[in-house]
Amino acid sequence: MALLPPPWFADDEQQRVMAYLRNQGCEGAYANQLRLRGVPAAQPPDPLRTCTELYPAELYACARTQMPATAEAVLLSGNGFRALGVMAALEADRGRPVLTANPVAFWYALRHAGVRAPVYGYGRVCRTLYAEG
Numbered sequence: 001m002a003l004l005p006p007p008w009f010a011d012d013e014q015q016r017v018m019a020y021l022r023n024q025g026c027e028g029a030y031a032n033q034l035r036l037r038g039v040p041a042a043q044p045p046d047p048l049r050t051c052t053e054l055y056p057a058e059l060y061a062c063a064r065t066q067m068p069a070t071a072e073a074v075l076l077s078g079n080g081f082r083a084l085g086v087m088a089a090l091e092a093d094r095g096r097p098v099l100t101a102n103p104v105a106f107w108y109a110l111r112h113a114g115v116r117a118p119v120y121g122y123g124r125v126c127r128t129l130y131a132e133g
Contacts (some may be wrong), residue, residue, distance in 0.1 A: 002071035
């Protein structure tokens with residue numbers, strides 16, 4: 001599992017998430033905070049943009065370059081960036097599931113509601129609602 005937290009996560013938050021993942025059996029857990037270093041990204045004039053916000057194209061580029069080849073899945077942890085728009089592209093490009101907080105919570109709620117039909121547009125995990133009982 002590759003953990004890619006947003007730039008606004010403090011180091012201690014990242015360490016707590018890593019400890020949790022390892023405690024849950026994710027032995028190969030890897031973390032690298034998403035940064036814009038060395039990633040060419042357009043900086044459109046946007047007075048509402050903060051220095052910590054990542055546009056979807058930037059998020060895709062960062063995650064694509066920072067996801068280790070050995071990771072079975074990637075967790076774009078935290079909220080505050082628009083990850084839904086890049087999940088399908090990252091999954092297709094890297095061939096592994098991409099998880100983010102909102103779709104995983106959505107998956108969990110649907111499973112507990114008894115929904116087993118695939119849900120498209122929220123990554124591989126929501127397309128496989130029907131796979132397990």
